Amino acid sequence: MNIILKYFPNISVEQQQQFAALDALYRDWNAKINVISRKDIDNLYEHHVLHSMAIAKMIQFTAGTRILDFGTGGGFPGIPLAILFPDCEFKLIDGTGKKIRVAQEVCNAIGLKNCHPEHLRGEEEKGKYDFVVSRAVMPLPDLMKIVRKNISKEQQNALPNGVICLKGGDLQAETQPFRRIVETEELSNWFDEEWFKEKHCIYVPV
Numbered sequence: 001m002n003i004i005l006k007y008f009p010n011i012s013v014e015q016q017q018q019f020a021a022l023d024a025l026y027r028d029w030n031a032k033i034n035v036i037s038r039k040d041i042d043n044l045y046e047h048h049v050l051h052s053m054a055i056a057k058m059i060q061f062t063a064g065t066r067i068l069d070f071g072t073g074g075g076f077p078g079i080p081l082a083i084l085f086p087d088c089e090f091k092l093i094d095g096t097g098k099k100i101r102v103a104q105e106v107c108n109a110i111g112l113k114n115c116h117p118e119h120l121r122g123e124e125e126k127g128k129y130d131f132v133v134s135r136a137v138m139p140l141p142d143l144m145k146i147v148r149k150n151i152s153k154e155q156q157n158a159l160p161n162g163v164i165c166l167k168g169g170d171l172q173a174e175t176q177p178f179r180r181i182v183e184t185e186e187l188s189n190w191f192d193e194e195w196f197k198e199k200h201c202i203y204v205p206v
Helices: 002-007 013-032 038-053 078-084 097-110 140-150 172-178
Strands: 066-070 089-094 115-119 131-135 162-168 183-186 199-205
Touching: 002 013, 002 038, 013 038, 013 078, 013 097, 038 078, 066 078, 066 140, 078 089, 078 097, 078 115, 089 097, 097 115, 131 140, 140 162, 140 172, 140 199
Parallel strands: 066 089, 066 131, 089 115, 131 162
Antiparallel strands: 162 199, 183 199
């Protein structure tokens, strides 16, 4: 939990309590439904919560922004972002029902009212959003094909509406089709920890 305050020192007491509650909740649910690798649960805050919050270093969503978390799994990056941006609306979708159940139970337990998990495949999602976010779900060109239909034309943020992804490794092939418009930031520019090396936040306006 201290690692969250290291990089986001201005969060409210309520937000601190919500973040602090995640550890016990995910440990409990992970014992029943494997949403995080068993050996990785001890790194929950660094590898999952703070990693998700890297998107907040790319953009500060304005109040009323609608965000779709595509392939959320057990709630990443959607739940940490929904805690961080209580005035925005988040829909979390995943094709695996039991993972969505975990995300829903975590939201309920911490009283997260702006976060709406739903068991749904991306192709079935019909809603319009300002941004689509995801964490290493599929190659960028495949993701763009599915979610382009979900990006709203109405703008309300400093960054034009689009897709923001968290990914690792060599991204040259994935970003090649969008090379004229894509923005890539290295997470090690924002976070000191070794784990964030060679991990990136990618933004593609739509």
